[in-house]
Amino acid sequence: MASRSGLLFSGSDWDFRTLSRAYETIEAIATEELHLDTYPVQMEIISSEQMLDAYSSVGMPLMYRHWSFGKHYLYQELLYRKGGRGLAYELVINSNPCIVYLMEENTMALQALVTAHAALGHNHFFKNNYLFRQWTDAGAILSYLDFAKGYIARCEERHGVDAVEEILDAAHALMEQGVFRYHRPPKLSSEKQREGLRERLEYEERSYNDLWRTLPPSKDGTKVRETDTMAERKKSLKLPEENLLYFLEKNSLILEPWQREVIRIVRVIAQYFYPQRQTQVMNEGCATFVHYTLMNLLFDRGLIGEGAMLEILRNHSNVIFQPGFDDPRFSGINPYALGLDMMQDIQRISTAPTAEDRDWFPDIAGNGDWRQTLLDAWANHRDESFIRQYLSPTLIRKWRFFVLADAANDPHYEVASIHNERGYESIRSALAHSYDIGASRPDIQVVDVDLLGDRHLRLQHKVKDGIVLEGGSRDATLRHIRKLWGYEVSMVAVDAQTGARLHERSTSQIGE
Amino acid sequence: MPIFIDRRLNPKDKSLGNRQRFLRRAREELKRTIRDQIRTGKIADVDAEHAVSMPARGTGEPSFNDARNSGSRQHVLPGNKHFSPGDRLPKPGQGGGMGSAPGRTESEDDFRFVLSREEVLDLFFEDLELPDMVKLNLKEILAFKPRRAGFAATGSPTNINVGRTMRNSHGRRIALRRPKQEDLDAIAQEIASLEAKPQNAEMRQRIVALQEEFDRLERRRKRIAYVDPVDIRFNRFDAQPVPNANAVMFCLMDVSGSMGEREKDLAKRFFVLLHLFLKRRYDRTEVVFIRHTHEAQEVDEETFFYNTQSGGTVVSTALEEMHRIVEQRYPSREWNIYVAQASDGDNFVTDSERCIALLDEQIMRLCQYFAYVEILDERESHIFGATDNGTSLWRAYSAVKLRWSNFQMSRIATAADIYPVFRQLFARQPGYQKSGERGG
Numbered sequence: 045m046a047s048r049s050g051l052l053f054s055g056s057d058w059d060f061r062t063l064s065r066a067y068e069t070i071e072a073i074a075t076e077e078l079h080l081d082t083y084p085v086q087m088e089i090i091s092s093e094q095m096l097d098a099y100s101s102v103g104m105p106l107m108y109r110h111w112s113f114g115k116h117y118l119y120q121e122l123l124y125r126k127g128g129r130g131l132a133y134e135l136v137i138n139s140n141p142c143i144v145y146l147m148e149e150n151t152m153a154l155q156a157l158v159t160a161h162a163a164l165g166h167n168h169f170f171k172n173n174y175l176f177r178q179w180t181d182a183g184a185i186l187s188y189l190d191f192a193k194g195y196i197a198r199c200e201e202r203h204g205v206d207a208v209e210e211i212l213d214a215a216h217a218l219m220e221q222g223v224f225r226y227h228r229p230p231k232l233s234s235e236k237q238r239e240g241l242r243e244r245l246e247y248e249e250r251s252y253n254d255l256w257r258t259l260p261p262s263k264d265g266t267k268v269r270e271t272d273t274m275a276e277r278k279k280s281l282k283l284p285e286e287n288l289l290y291f292l293e294k295n296s297l298i299l300e301p302w303q304r305e306v307i308r309i310v311r312v313i314a315q316y317f318y319p320q321r322q323t324q325v326m327n328e329g330c331a332t333f334v335h336y337t338l339m340n341l342l343f344d345r346g347l348i349g350e351g352a353m354l355e356i357l358r359n360h361s362n363v364i365f366q367p368g369f370d371d372p373r374f375s376g377i378n379p380y381a382l383g384l385d386m387m388q389d390i391q392r393i394s395t396a397p398t399a400e401d402r403d404w405f406p407d408i409a410g411n412g413d414w415r416q417t418l419l420d421a422w423a424n425h426r427d428e429s430f431i432r433q434y435l436s437p438t439l440i441r442k443w444r445f446f447v448l449a450d451a452a453n454d455p456h457y458e459v460a461s462i463h464n465e466r467g468y469e470s471i472r473s474a475l476a477h478s479y480d481i482g483a484s485r486p487d488i489q490v491v492d493v494d495l496l497g498d499r500h501l502r503l504q505h506k507v508k509d510g511i512v513l514e515g516g517s518r519d520a521t522l523r524h525i526r527k528l529w530g531y532e533v534s535m536v537a538v539d540a541q542t543g544a545r546l547h548e549r550s551t552s553q554i555g556e
Numbered sequence: 557m558p559i560f561i562d563r564r565l566n567p568k569d570k571s572l573g574n575r576q577r578f579l580r581r582a583r584e585e586l587k588r589t590i591r592d593q594i595r596t597g598k599i600a601d602v603d604a605e606h607a608v609s610m611p612a613r614g615t616g617e618p619s620f621n622d623a624r625n626s627g628s629r630q631h632v633l634p635g636n637k638h639f640s641p642g643d644r645l646p647k648p649g650q651g652g653g654m655g656s657a658p659g660r661t662e663s664e665d666d667f668r669f670v671l672s673r674e675e676v677l678d679l680f681f682e683d684l685e686l687p688d689m690v691k692l693n694l695k696e697i698l699a700f701k702p703r704r705a706g707f708a709a710t711g712s713p714t715n716i717n718v719g720r721t722m723r724n725s726h727g728r729r730i731a732l733r734r735p736k737q738e739d740l741d742a743i744a745q746e747i748a749s750l751e752a753k754p755q756n757a758e759m760r761q762r763i764v765a766l767q768e769e770f771d772r773l774e775r776r777r778k779r780i781a782y783v784d785p786v787d788i789r790f791n792r793f794d795a796q797p798v799p800n801a802n803a804v805m806f807c808l809m810d811v812s813g814s815m816g817e818r819e820k821d822l823a824k825r826f827f828v829l830l831h832l833f834l835k836r837r838y839d840r841t842e843v844v845f846i847r848h849t850h851e852a853q854e855v856d857e858e859t860f861f862y863n864t865q866s867g868g869t870v871v872s873t874a875l876e877e878m879h880r881i882v883e884q885r886y887p888s889r890e891w892n893i894y895v896a897q898a899s900d901g902d903n904f905v906t907d908s909e910r911c912i913a914l915l916d917e918q919i920m921r922l923c924q925y926f927a928y929v930e931i932l933d934e935r936e937s938h939i940f941g942a943t944d945n946g947t948s949l950w951r952a953y954s955a956v957k958l959r960w961s962n963f964q965m966s967r968i969a970t971a972a973d974i975y976p977v978f979r980q981l982f983a984r985q986p987g988y989q990k991s992g993e994r995g996g
Contacts, residue, residue: 086560205580369634369635374635446633478632511628513622
């Protein structure tokens with residue numbers, strides 16, 4: 045009946061044949077109309093419980109076991125049961141093939157929407173955005189997670205759950221400081237190489253001979269000791285180092301090989317998620333733009349019925365709902381809404397620009413080719429640069445953005461800029477800045493350690509705009525670092541502008 | 557065409573391992589929380605789901621975070637209605653006012669979550685058990701459980717193993733070359749077809765030969781039975797002795813006039829706890845409720861816990877009633893017998909003597925464990941404290957305690973004492989092997 049009327053589906057029930065037909069139709073239109081370029085897709089149907097489960101283990105289908113995931117599960121379950129939060133209709137994994145989770149409770153109309161959103165929108169973004177292309181390895185992530193899960197399970201068997209938990213707790217505390225921001229991380233080694241590495245470590249453990257330790261030290265060694273100036277030390281350890289986990293993994297003197305591997309696993313996973321956190325607005329915006337455009341095209345071609353379209357639009361408008369700052373429902377800027385609005389704005393600027401747009405965007409205004417303009421933007425930007433480049437005055441007026449200056453010792457906020465001629469630039473720059481992960485996270489680096497001396501590990505926190513670290517969690521985190529490092533750790537806070545030392549905190553002051 | 561994988565039928569509870577790790581980590585703190593909740597609330601609440609707040613210690617996930625109240629920063633917000641540059645807005649006080657304008661306040665660590673009934677009870681009754689659960693030596697134990705143990709050539713017809721039997725029969729038929737029905741049918745058909753044709757000598761001869769062959773096969777078929785008694789196999793069962801895990805708990809409660817409302821309430825709460833504990837940890841535990849004034853009477857659970865009745869005090873009646881029930885229904889060689897008695901200790905001196913005699917001569921030999929709980933007035937507890945001086949019954953029982961190692965006694969003065977005393981009475985004995993107990 046569905047095929048006779050030309051509709052892809054009718055009614056709300058779905059089956060695998062309909063899903064497959066819908067995917068093929070949508071994919072054909074996406075390639076033809078939007079020139080999307082995607083990984084092959086693997087769709088997995090899951091229940092709500094499994095969705096909660098994926099939520100709690102950072103959205104990954106495979107994950108090692110850790111108590112904190114159990115805690116997150118309890119939290120998510122509580123929100124879900126109270127009705128405080130609905131579950132996502134889908135979940136998508138940046139991998140090749142791209143894995144899309146569909147909830148079994150979705151109606152067919154929703155499944156079509158989700159297919160367009162995740163299987164095409166997100167998928168295209170993952171495959172083409174420069175951050176993902178350069179920084180993550182979509183082909184290797186699943187096999188790596190599989191390895192990680194198995195490796196940690198084996199460690200638990202061998203060394204006990206408590207010993208593994210201790211390392212994982214400490215490593216999790218440093219996840220934020222476990223990514224390379226400025227240079228590319230090394231590629232994930234293949235399964236075979238990892239296997240070989242592990243075998244070698246095991247061989248070394250087996251064939252360890254204590255006699256080597258008793259050899260007299262060479263005479264050169266003492267000379268090096270004398271000339272071991274601070275500058276040289278830093279050079280040999282490649283200091284300063286922003287990736288604390290990497291530094292500890294490579295240089296800590298007390299860690300056993302398996303502990304290093306566990307730290308490495310946490311570090312690799314942190315690095316894998318780093319691009320996603322930098323492209324939230326763009327990623328969701330791209331997916332939302334794609335599903336909105338595709339669903340309208342399907343409707344225009346008579347492939348979906350009015351009832352289904354109504355359901356789709358209702359869900360779409362829920363997703364892009366953005367309350368104002370004074371609304372009790374306000375919880376920050378909705379990345380779906382901002383992303384979609386900016387992309388539709390780009391479409392407008394390139395097809396029907398106003399004089400103002402020509403002023404602001406001479407490159408793209410009126411170029412007529414919105415498809416290519418968007419494809420370029422998706423491929424070559426992250427949130428910060430995307431907003432800095434494409435947020436238009438029209439949109440600032442539509443959203444009625446304003447900037448509040450907030451100084452800690454001031455009892456008032458002050459409105460710094462609003463949506464007027466003088467404010468556009470500063471609003472755009474402030475908004476872009478707030479999406480710059482590198483700038484908004486505390487800047488903490490390893491600056492010095494004397495491996496042959498007292499092995500005191502020195503960290504430096506560059507304090508920007510007078511924003512210091514929260515004391516309790518800082519101390520707890522330093523304690524974790526001490527666990528991994530084994531010797532004293534201290535962190536000095538230095539003003540980023542003046543270079544003045546603000547204060548210093550050492551693990552000897554904290555106590556166990 | 558995308559690949560579809562239906563994961564709905566995958567094993568559920570993928571996150572169970574994580575949940576268990578989490579509970580294990582927070583175990584001590586959760587245990588304390590639950591005990592506090594139960595100490596202050598209704599004791600029957602143990603047997604339900606419990607909402608507990610996230611334990612503060614051991615479950616934090618620290619990281620380097622900016623302090624909210626330092627430095628200067630800018631917030632970009634949507635929905636300006638009437639602000640102009642330079643306008644000043646008062647900052648909201650702690651947790652109020654303009655709500656969430658700058659930043660999120662809700663922390664993932666401030667939430668309550670629900671422990672299932674099982675988890676609550678597990679945490680609550682951890683490390684407790686009935687002492688000396690297995691009463692008798694294995695050789696004396698009369699309980700047996702049949703267990704499959706291979707096959708036998710003899711047995712009762714109900715235990716015939718058809719599969720085995722038919723396999724043997726098939727093998728024997730092949731070995732002895734029992735003619736098949738098809739062969740016989742083929743010969744019979746050939747004879748019939750030959751007889752139908754015009755006859756001549758040669759043909760007649762052939763028919764006779766075939767007829768002989770037919771008879772020979774038929775005889776052979778009769779000699780070699782389809783199923784021979786030799787083929788028959790029976791399922792064999794071994795009677796395996798099982799440790800005696802039958803237990804009966806006698807709850808003896810004094811409801812005489814000297815027990816005030818407060819005392820009765822404390823005693824009842826003690827028994828509720830005991831009842832839950834038994835239900836939780838032991839498979840087949842029977843509970844017998846006996847209450848007594850100047851006379852004792854077996855009652856049902858409902859009456860025991862909720863009925864109010866009063867009278868004088870003759871403690872020995874309860875012991876007699878219990879003894880009578882044991883004789884009647886719970887032969888001590890088949891049952892592990894436990895007794896928990898609660899009283900305020902007021903008793904006639906002569907009757908206390910009688911109690912001693914009953915315990916020494918009869919009851920203590922029958923039972924595994926006898927726990928006596930004395931409900932004290934709060935003022936009395938200051939006077940008696942830990943001394944052995946006390947009520948008539950307490951002094952009498954102290955003598956019994958010296959003679960029997962499986963006799964324990966303790967005092968309860970306030971509701972908060974109930975659980976510690978309960979733990980003390982039923983704490984797992986050091987070095988004692990768990991057996992006959994059902995796992996959590």
